[in-house]
Each structure stands twice: as C-alpha cells, then as structure tokens.
Amino acid sequence: MKTKFTELFGIQYPVVLSGMSKVAVPKLVAAVSNAGGLGILATGPLSGDETRAAIREIRSLTDKPFGIGVTLIMPGAVENAQIGLEEKVPVINFSLGKGDWIAEQAHAYGGKVIATVVNERHAMAAQRHGADAVFATGYEAAAHGGPVTSMVLIPSIVDAVDIPVIGAGGFADGRGLVAALALGAQGIAMGSRFSITQESPIHDNTKQTVIGNAIEDTFITEKLDGMDCRVMKSPAAEKMDKASINLMAALKNSFKVSKSLGVPWVKVAVGALITGPEKVMQLARSANASEALDLAIKQGDVVNGVHLVGQVQGRLKDTPTVAEVMQRVIEEAESVKSGFS
Ligand SMILES: Cc1cc2nc3c(=O)[nH]c(=O)nc-3n(C[C@H](O)[C@H](O)[C@H](O)COP(=O)(O)O)c2cc1C
Numbered sequence: 001m002k003t004k005f006t007e008l009f010g011i012q013y014p015v016v017l018s019g020m021s022k023v024a025v026p027k028l029v030a031a032v033s034n035a036g037g038l039g040i041l042a043t044g045p046l047s048g049d050e051t052r053a054a055i056r057e058i059r060s061l062t063d064k065p066f067g068i069g070v071t072l073i074m075p076g077a078v079e080n081a082q083i084g085l086e087e088k089v090p091v092i093n094f095s096l097g098k099g100d101w102i103a104e105q106a107h108a109y110g111g112k113v114i115a116t117v118v119n120e121r122h123a124m125a126a127q128r129h130g131a132d133a134v135f136a137t138g139y140e141a142a143a144h145g146g147p148v149t150s151m152v153l154i155p156s157i158v159d160a161v162d163i164p165v166i167g168a169g170g171f172a173d174g175r176g177l178v179a180a181l182a183l184g185a186q187g188i189a190m191g192s193r194f195s196i197t198q199e200s201p202i203h204d205n206t207k208q209t210v211i212g213n214a215i216e217d218t219f220i221t222e223k224l225d226g227m228d229c230r231v232m233k234s235p236a237a238e239k240m241d242k243a244s245i246n247l248m249a250a251l252k253n254s255f256k257v258s259k260s261l262g263v264p265w266v267k268v269a270v271g272a273l274i275t276g277p278e279k280v281m282q283l284a285r286s287a288n289a290s291e292a293l294d295l296a297i298k299q300g301d302v303v304n305g306v307h308l309v310g311q312v313q314g315r316l317k318d319t320p321t322v323a324e325v326m327q328r329v330i331e332e333a334e335s336v337k338s339g340f341s
Contacts, residue, residue, distance in 0.1 A: 001330055005133060005164040005186035009091065009112055010065050012036030013330055014187025015177070017194045018135070018168055019069025019093060020142075020308070021045050022297050023202060024194075026054050030061035031199040031322035036330075040067040040093050043080040045290065051080045055087045065090040067114070072097025074286070085111075093135070095144075103130025116168075118146025118153070120160040133164040135189050141169030142191050142218075142310035143229050151183070158184030172312045174332025181333075192310040198321045205300030206307055207319055215314030224292070224306060226285040232307040236292060240306060 003014045015037040017024055021044040029039030041058060043051045051068070058066050068089050070081040073096045084092050085105045092102050095116035103113040107130065115126030116135040123134050136157040138150030145168075146153060154167045164186035171180060172193040180188045194200065196207050210232065217233045221241040224231060231237045295305030320328070 001333065003164070003181070003186040005166060008132060008164065009038060011038050013326060014166075014181075015326060015329060016040065016135075016166060016168075016187060016189035018189045018191035019044075020191050020195060022293060023200060024069070025201055026057040026061060028194065028197070028199045028201070028322070029066055030058050031197075032194060032326075033058075033062045033064040033066045035323045035326040036064075037326060038065060038067060038091065040069045040091070042069050043077070043084075044069075044071055044074055046080065047076065048079045048083050051083045052087060055084065055089055067091030067093050069093040069095070069116075070102075071095050072099065085109075098129060099126070099131065100129035103132075114166070117157070118144075119148070120156055123157045123161050123165075127161045127163050131163060133166060133186070134161065135166045135168045136185070138167070138169030140311045141230060142195075142308045144227055145169045145230060145310075147228075150180070154180060154183040154185050170310060170312050172315050174329045174334070175336055177329055177333040178336045191308075192312050193316065193325060194322065195309070196313075196316050196319055197325055198319060202297050203300030204319075206296050206302055206305075209302045210307070210309055210313045211316055211318065213309075213313050215311050218309060218311055218313065224285060224289045230308070230310060232296075232302070232309045232313065234296075234302050234305070234307065236295075236304050237306045240292065 001013055005014050013036040017032040017039045019040045019042040021042045024040060024042040029041045032039035041054055046054060068084045070077045072094055081092060081102055088109045091112045091114060092106050093114040094102055099113060099115055106113050112132045114133045114135060115131040116137055117123045117126055118137050126134050136153050137145045138153045139145050139148055140150055150167050150169045158165045166187045166189050167180035167185040168189035171188040171190050177188050195202055196210055218230050219233055220228050220230050222228050223240050292306035295301040296307035
C-alpha cells in the first residue's frame with residue numbers, strides 16, 4: 001500500500017509504531033520495521049550510552065528504516081537527539097520543542113524528520129523548521145494527545161501544511177487506516193495497538209487488563225507528569241489524580257531519574273528552576289511517574305501502578321504478533337477500500 005509517506009520514507013506500509021517510553025524498545029521497533037512499517041524507539045528513559053546501544057541493537061535486528069523519538073523538553077533529550085544524528089538514524093521524531101537543528105543535520109546525511117503536533121499552529125511551525133512529516137495526535141490517544149479528536153484534527157492539519165500528515169490517536173485497525181486516508185492523512189501511527197502484541201515488553205497481566213477494559217476505561221490527568229495525559233483507569237491512577245504532589249517522594253525519585261539518564265541531578269534541578277516553578281512541578285511529577293509506570297509495565301501491578309493507554313483499548317481483544325497486526329490492518333484496509341464504488 002503506497003502513499004506519499006511510504007514513498008518519502010522508503011517503507012512498505014503507512015503504519016508507524018509511536019514512541020512509547022519503556023515500551024517502544026529495540027525488539028518492538030525492529031518487529032514493526034521488519035513487518036513493513038516504521039518503528040520508533042522511545043529514548044525518554046534512556047541515557048546517551050543506552051540510546052546508542054539501543055540504536056545499534058535495532059540495526060542488528062533489521063535493515064529496514066526505523067526512527068528514534070525525542071521529547072525535547074525532557075532532560076537528556078537533546079543529547080539523545082545528537083546521538084541519533086551521529087549514528088545517522090534514518091528518522092528522528094521530535095516533540096515539544098524546536099527541531100530545526102535536528103532537521104538540518106538529519107537532512108545532511110539523508111535522514112528524515114517527523115514532528116509530533118497537536119494543533120495547526122505547531123504543524124505549520126514544524127513545516128517551517130524543516131520537518132518532512134507530522135504526527136497529528138488527537139484526543140483519543142494514550143498519554144499526550146491534544147484537546148481535539150483525530151476526526152477534526154487530521155483534516156485541519158492536512159489543510160494547514162503541505163508535508164505528509166500521519167494520524168495518531170484512536171487507530172488500531174484497517175478501518176481506521178482507511179478513515180485516516182479519507183481525512184487526507186498519508187498514514188497512521190499506533191501506540192496502544194502495538195503495545196498489546198507478543199513483542200511488547202509490557203507484563204502479561206497488564207496486557208490482559210487492557211484487553212478486558214472498555215473504551216470508557218481511561219481518563220485524562222495532569223498529575224502524572226504535569227501535562228494532560230491519558231491513563232488507564234486504575235485505583236492508583238484515580239488516587240494520584242486526587243492527591244497533591246508528594247514533594248519528598250519527588251525529591252527521592254528525581255535522584256533516581258537523573259542517575260538513570262546520566263544527567264547530573266544539579267543540572268536537572270537548576271534547569272528546572274531557571275525555567276520556572278511550573279517546570280519544577282513538572283519535573284517533580286515526572287520523577288514520581290517513572291516508578292508508577294514501571295509497576296504496571298514491568299511488574300503487571302495494575303492496582304498500584306499507573307498505565308498509559310488510549311481510548312482504543314476497548315477495541316483490543318487479543319495479543320497478536322506485530323506481523324499479524326500489520327497483516328490484519330493492511331488486509332482490512334484493502335477490503336474496505338475495494339468496497340467503495
Ligand atoms: C504504553 C504507552 C506508553 C506511551 N508512552 C509515551 C511517552 O512516554 N511519551 C509520549 O509522548 N507518548 C507516549 N505514548 C503515546 C504514543 O506515543 C502515541 O501518541 C499514542 O499511543 C497514540 O494513540 P493510540 O494509543 O490511540 O494509538 C505512549 C502510549 C502508550 C500506549
């Protein structure tokens with residue numbers, strides 16, 4: 001299945017694995033790229049050395065195009081982007097920041113850049129700054145979707161820019177792919193669907209809980225990391241949403257986070273102080289979030305842990321392999337398209 005996006009990025013199918021901290025790891029990234037899509041490594045929780053090692057691991061598992069994702073406001077993200085550029089990663093996906101320098105350097109070696117956006121203004125800025133495509137992330141999405149649903153957001157962004165738009169948020173099957181194409185997108189990115197596959201590192205208990213949930217079993221909270229973030233309904237998530245921030249726990253966890261990222265804590269803290277009290281609170285919340293997310297992802301503890309998932313969880317009924325997901329999506333999309341007269 002060809003679109004402007006597949007042609008430009010040299011991939012077989014217009015289907016992308018969204019960057020997901022602790023979930024979009026080399027094995028899952030390579031599986032999506034090997035299945036004909038575009039896998040994107042989440043570098044958020046990785047130090048510079050870990051990012052380089054993960055890029056090299058992906059290269060040992062696939063010779064197909066893949067990408068890395070960097071959330072530019074997070075500590076360590078600029079360094080991770082620089083490592084991606086040094087390693088000449090085929091695709092760099094940036095969000096929450098100005099990525100003109102990434103585009104310039106990636107283009108110099110033939111790489112491509114995708115910006116994640118949630119509104120037309122940011123999409124136009126990303127295009128001006130050299131992005132080759134944008135992910136338009138709608139309200140349905142796990143984690144940081146925008147305030148507008150994919151149904152309205154995608155055509156609005158398609159009309160605002162000339163570069164390919166990839167719809168993200170609420171996509172899990174071939175019907176969704178055809179719907180996105182009908183709205184003017186050139187492909188889809190899926191997080192929740194690929195997070196519930198055989199190759200995903202998420203604990204089986206959490207995968208089974210997601211499969212048992214309904215489309216209504218998510219909500220948006222800013223208490224996880226200081227930004228509006230869609231999470232799975234769980235006792236811990238609902239408690240967190242009501243609680244005020246535990247600064248002592250945040251202080252303790254921030255040491256762990258800075259250590260795991262290889263960024264000196266003082267640098268992280270001073271940076272947060274310079275950027276203002278809101279950023280300090282955001283850092284504090286992110287520090288606490290990491291542990292809560294680990295409980296659900298690594299230990300399958302959906303009572304005390306917090307898990308990121310989109311509304312589309314209610315449509316996930318099994319745990320297929322990545323190749324099976326891709327085959328189903330493409331076959332269903334072709335069948336839906338052939339039904340149009
Ligand atoms: C388990 C999981 C972890 C995620 N982690 C992050 C993250 O760390 N940062 C981020 O910006 N988005 C994260 N996302 C959101 C995805 O990048 C993507 O925008 C979203 O999953 C798309 O919507 P969908 O879930 O409906 O497919 C995560 C999503 C899931 C399901």
